[in-house]
Amino acid sequence: MTTLSDPPKGGFRVSMLINDTRYRSYTFQFIALIALIAAFAYLGSNLIANLKAAGLNISYRFLGEPAGYDINQRLIEYTSQSTHMRAAVVGMLNTLLVAVVACFFATVIGVIVGVLRLSNNWLVNKLMGVYVEIFRNVPVLIWILIIMAVFVAVLPQPREFRGDDATASMVFGSFAFTGRGFYFPKPVFGPGSLFVVLTFAASLVGIWGYRRYAKQQLFDHGRMVSTLWPSIGLFFVPVIAMFFIMGQPITLDYPALKGFNFQGGIYARNSFIALTFALSIYTAAFIAENVRAGILAISTGQTEAAASLGLRPGRIMNLVILPQALRVIIPPLISQYLNITKNSSLAIAVGYMDVTGTLGGITLNQTGRAIETVLLLMAFYLVISLSISAVMNVYNNSVKLKER
Amino acid sequence: MKKSVFFGAMTVASLAAGVAAAGTLDDVKARGKLNCGVTTGLVGFAAPDANGEWQGFDVGVCRAIAAAVLGDPKAVEFVPTTGKTRFTALASGEIDVLARNTTWTFSRDVDLKFEFAGVNYYDGQGFMVPKALGVSSAKELDGATVCIQTGTTTELNLADFFRTNNISYEPVPIETNAEAQPLYLEGACDVYTTDASGLAATRAAFENPGDHVVLPEIISKEPLGPLVRHGDNEWGDVVRWTLNALIAAEEVGITSANIAELGAAAGNNPEINRILGTEGTLGEMLGLSADWAKNAIMAGGNYAEIFEKNIGENTPIGLSRGLNAQWTDGGLLYVPPFR
């Protein structure tokens, strides 16, 4: 047995490399480093040998060549003559789009469900429990596929909107829910609409300022200033007034059935909706549990103390429980956002053209550059993940309990 | 505990791999099995039947190669591949030959370093639409939603076709043929496009094939054939000449019915004799036994027999020979002489 006693004074002996705690760690690290280098060298030599045998090479030149394929959903200009690089960027933007939208809905649903799970309404409580357990315990890929199947099999296809004996019709004449996706009216910004938008922005700033003022009044003078109605008024009145002053510059472009599909309006594809929806409700089940755990983590003494100060239940939640619970809720919430981003790569199962579908899918297939594309793909996700982790670390440090 | 079992399995596997020789032909012989890449399921070309046995036109080619090399048409390991995995599977040596209705293109041959052993089916990309849509030409498809299988030449052809005709479309990319079927049938896309043979096969699997029509336009040339890795010429020759033997057998009239008789002793047709190994040393030149071609033809019959059994006019797929007839019948099948 080795001991931790002080080493004898004197010269250096080779056996000290293994037996002396001062040097042993260097020995181990040295061995680990050698092993690591050897492993990489081995894999690298295999790679070179294999590539040589297959007559291939590693080159990213394909990124500059025309992609040749079309992408249905693109947030930036893209044609089949654009480069593979641009196709990859289109995919990245689609990934980010689906991730952001799914994060938003997952948070909304998750918070509502988490709070409802704590409700003393027995039925609602149990229903929410069932929802959480069912969605948490079945793979998200199955949910994505189920929702896609619902889309394809249940919702009417555009052809059913056609003709006099149409079996389906548009909702309010402006929304179409079809198996290929949802069509919404799209606002068209005519000349002069800039003023309306600016007014809207200004009224948002106004609401924020007014609420700040109200808070200050409350804290400094103990006066309660009503905020609800003035906020609503500020939100609507100036914009609507400006809208009419400028002569209704913003119009709506309604989707209409033309040829094979609806044309015009905003088109949310079935793959996008299925993916977003599935990711949202799946992740919302986890978020609901986090929210519940966060609220339960605040000791009941806090609620009782707040109640004894005479606060109403709603205010107890807003002013006492939530600010403390958020400290517990937000770190797991952010890692759920990370999961959504990573799970969005399942887009490939429903044919949504995210980065896995363009770069890791069609580009890989067409160019056969497997190593290059998969490396790029991993690098993209790694950058996203590390940035989200960085945000989380900043947050964790900022809300850390300052113990004095 | 599991770890060690698998460690054991892995050492065994890597030891077994260690003895592998340089050439694919020797590898296959040493292994006693041919690893053949096929589709994950396209009725008529390669699909497992109810008993899990692979059946189809491409499968027939695999079995013929196995029979030629190993003497046993059953000594094939079928590796299902998708459009994405097929080339890597071949390049990394997971499969010995890829018979997955793969189009022979310049970049695949030259840039991806593969060697096409020949063409077993001359195809072209077509469109299938429901009859109820009332479309009679692909040029009328402006604004249509089109289901395409990704990872194939079809999506490039499609982009080119719609761009040259200056009409718009909405592509819906799909990974496998199996996933495309429900999307198309439920109307999530108006059009399904893939190789005309694939369309026929897919349509044959529908409940009411009559409700769907294949449009007359063929927008591309798709020579489909088995391919092997570049640089292993001996193995490439084996695959090429096995395929050629099947086609030549039809040309000179060797069928699975008369092959036993023709192969028993040298007859008076020297070409038949050379193919069947009763004359000359063609098998030896390939590094195979003298009766290699006889085995290959006996595996599933000659080209015509394999065609008729799997995709011919009497099958649900119902393809006519068309371009795939012998050159003597006005088709494109024209094999170099066996001598």
Added chain:
Amino acid sequence: MSKTNTKPIAFVRDAMLAEQTPPVLASGPLAWVKRNLFDGVFNSILTLVAIYFVYLIVSGAFPWFYNGVWSTNSLAECREILQGKTGGCFSVLTERWPQLLFGFKYPSEEYWRPTVAFFALFFAAAPVLFNKLPRKMLIITAIFPLVAFWLIWGGSLIVPVMVALGLIVGYVVFTKLEYQSFAMGLIGGILATVIFWSFMGYVTEPLSDVLALEPVPSRDMGGFMLNFILGVVCVSLSLPLGIMLALGRQSDMLIIKWICVVFIEFIRGVPLITLLFVANVVLGYFLPPGSNFDLILRVIIMITMFSAAYIAEVVRGGLAALPKGQAEAAGSLGLDYAQSMRLIILPQALKISIPGIVNVAVGLFKDTVLVSVISMFDLVGMIRGPILASTEWNGVYWELWLAAVLFFFPICYGISQYSQWLERQLATGHR
């Protein structure tokens, strides 16, 4: 009514009032309903909405189950029987049941083998999961992997026996050398095992027919069995790897620490699907030329690495939760690193991390369906590929997806309930 009170006092009641039932709304079912369902306007609205929602689901699902058809050979026949009524076509499940369970290539006369292995798993897992069971049952746990391997993959029983013997030899050598130092023992043990195995290769070769089951290549595994195998194998493999990574990350040896940190953060930063792409399309290039790893083996390697990174983070949490005094106390007793880890730190840290590890295991088991994306025929792959594409069952979505949900839900739910139960068991004395 006491006898001492001879003269009743006027204002004291001397007879008890008869018991009365409480008001209807104060106890009993009605009170419960009022308190729990209709307590206030908002709550009442919630309840009504919830009831309507439940009604919608039940009214939609009930006829579907009630009219369900269980014994036809195709969807068309189902439709004929149903005559336009709402009803499920569950015959797809009965007809394709073996395919859903075992894939379409596992030989049907051998189905009993994975089934036996599946049920044996419960006996093997029980002593690990429940402390109260007799410790002798751990022998089953130790034998199980070998038996399961033999049952599922077939081949001669000699091979797993030799693997076991090799491990025993290694362990004996380890105990003999351990008194010198832990590292020596470990290296000696591993060497002995490897040497034993390489010699036994010559023995197993001629004996390959002894007690042999028909060998089934892993390529023929499919259906839910594949999900299960991947889940169990990868979780078991990733546990030791994950613990090692966690220890490495805690280590004060900089190089080792950074290797572990980079590995963990890299794996956790990318989606599993890209790792599966690596297994599928890239890994082949990194293996020795001419070697041919099974796809399933490559996938096992990648999923194991994936879950090891997550388990490492859980174990790191457990290690971090231990007071530093434990390590210092162990050091002051004269234990070296290996001993203090093995005897003091890890047993406590692992105990704290078990619920977290179980959660990772559930997540991993769910993630095994991703292999369907790389053209493996697991449960989801079977449904999306051969079954939905077949002429007979084109268009049977609900029944199949419901079955998929029902395959996963009980197992995942059961395990997560176990984890919560365990958490309550472990939560000692913090209240």
